[in-house]
Amino acid sequence: MPNIYAGLIGAAGKTTELTVSDQPNLNSGREIFVKPISDQSQLYYFDWINHNIETIDELSDGRIGYIHVPDMGPGGLVMFVRYFYPQLAKEALIIDVRGNGGGNVSPMLIERLRRELVFGTSWRNAERAGTRPAQMHLGPKAVLIDQYSASDGDLFPYQFQHYGIGPLIGQRSWGGVVGIRGSLPFVDGGDLRKPEFGHFDPDTGEWVIEGYGVDPDIEVVNDPHLEYKGFDAQLERGVEELLKELEENPVEFPEIPPYPVKNE
Secondary structure, three states: OOOEEEOOOOOOOOOEEEEEEOOOOOOOOEEEEEOOOOOOHHHHHHHHHHHHHHHHHHHHOOOEEEEEOOOEOHHHHHHHHHHHHHHOOOOEEEEEOOOOOOEOOHHHHHHHHOOOOOEEEOOOOOOOOEEEOOOOOOOOEEEEEOOOOOOHHHHHHHHHHHOOOOOEEEOOOOOOOOEEOOOEEOOOOOEEOOEEEOOEOOOOOOEOOOOOOOOOOEEOOOOHHHHHOOOOHHHHHHHHHHHHHHHHOOOOOOOOOOOOOOOO
């Protein structure tokens, strides 16, 4: 018999007491407390992330990790930290900046992804070597972009491509990197935001990205209908490319050599 829920759901953010029972009476029930929310978008968002992770795990047999970075601000940093460090042992990594709304922290992420192995390290009774720099990902990487990767979400894939970290897969990014800094208030409550800085290529002297965006190395256009049904061609192409790279260049984690004998 289905559960019985008795009580009224209150306003968002206000805790409400409900009685739950699997019998057609309230005396056999138990009380639970529910805190309603006013916006389900974050629930849909995390469901989408979990679906992407499950898809990649299935296609790669758990070899490839996945990170979605929604912006280049505090929220994006939180998501990067939350998903990057637990997946350091993955052989390859997909960084998804589709829909990234921008910010200013892209250099921090690029510096982390660009780390190159200098030392292997070992400690007493260790079964696996560590790395220096610490907490680095050794395997190949790919970035997913689309027409909604904007501002610092444009600058991130540009840098990723510039340093040759891996391929960009998807659609050309939005193309808006002339930034603002501060604002001038109006008496009616509005404000004026004026362009303050842009970006140019120091080698060619040409202004870049603004009004055009960043081209992917591999163009893949998602079919909206298939995407709604759960098929993400861009994501699957990312897995395909990284598996191909792993086949050609397997990840070799440093082995701990025999310990030296210091008795002379």
